[in-house]
Amino acid sequence: MRILITNDDGINSIGLHELIKEIEKENEVIVVAPSEQRSACGHSVTLHRPIVIKEVKIDGIKSKAFSVDGTPADCVKIAIDKISSYKFDKIISGINLGYNLGTDVIYSGTVSAAIEGAIYKIPSIAVSLGYDENIELNFSEDKYRLAAEYTNKILKQSSNDRLNDVVLNINVPPIEKNEIKGIKVCELGNRIYQNCYIESPTKEGEIGYKLQGTPKDIDDENTDVYNIKRGYVTITPLHYDLTNFKIIKEVSKWFI
């Protein structure tokens, strides 16, 4: 297969490199990733300034790679409309450091890149690896490698052409291989944040406020937030139709 790989942590992130190493073994890979960290950028696209594209060489990787000073969604658009002259069979976005579970997917650059792929009718995968704040941030490459292996496995099992506008959102718990209980296909759960803004000076010495949120999960079975805690790799199929069909009839009655 011909596969586009992108992410939101940027072209230099270990998660991206481990993913490429695994996927380029058996596929033709093109890498188009943001030049810097772009977490929580949602489905942002760059309209008001030109975007710079640079071909780069990543150590230990044979695939062609491009760095783009834009968002993950920009990377997908540019890869399809500018860099590549023929179609990708799949798009994979990741491996993100930190889960993208439940309501959080809406803020996620990693997931938005995959959704952008689906808008182009290319089946796409987003993959994120959880981290425990007690462990060192830049933890061992083993965990990324395990997440990459799961991604490759899911990629092979999901090669179903009829579902061309589907995003599979994968989350992998940061545990040992033999502790993983298996794969669960499930719904997005509910993560509600207890947010607060902490006073914090800006670079210019002004008073600013920085967001600190603590997630509170609602533990419904069949959800990703439930199953990830129980040692499963979770897969949630996503779509991008935001129409609320459940209430469209009721809302219609208000305006008759």
Add this chain to the structure above:
Amino acid sequence: MRILITNDDGINSIGLHELIKEIEKENEVIVVAPSEQRSACGHSVTLHRPIVIKEVKIDGIKSKAFSVDGTPADCVKIAIDKISSYKFDKIISGINLGYNLGTDVIYSGTVSAAIEGAIYKIPSIAVSLGYDENIELNFSEDKYRLAAEYTNKILKQSSNDRLNDVVLNINVPPIEKNEIKGIKVCELGNRIYQNCYIESPTKEGEIGYKLQGTPKDIDDENTDVYNIKRGYVTITPLHYDLTNFKIIKEVSKWFI
């Protein structure tokens, strides 16, 4: 009612001011809007730097107003978690200059602010006014005033507490009052973009590429893209659950 008003075109935009003028007549309004233009920022939130909040005075407006150097979703979070000590009954985001129809809602800062409101279980409204590129960009305040009046009407008719996590996405065509055929509650349509990247130098003199997209609408009846062209004010109820329930069973079978 106690209403939070925000937007993505920034605190100085005419659309915002006309909306406030209309809504503050009969409601308590607090304005928290981005300090500058934030179009196409999607559901981006600012995590990596402090955000500066400034109280501002807007000419001709009596409501309290705050400018925030963040995204529309940041504005909603800050309004709820930092600025206001008690709850908003409704959130209104707009009036955006330019439609937010069909697949485009996913990129929209205007719509994302309203979705952020729904995540906090506050019923929210996003409102956008179309513009014809042949007409001057900063067209007459009449058109905004008409869009504001429609928003107020819809606000009153939708005061239904049971639907607390719903977003109503309103689009108003830029035509005369007597040409508007009425209100249609409908689904999001399909806008597919023919994108291309045009070579364009950056400020630093590097070669960059700027996105130019031409929308191609698929004209299904019952959709916003269909009805807006026929002179209706369209309302699409939105949700934020991206789980693709239609295919979850099929995807489950792949991993048994």
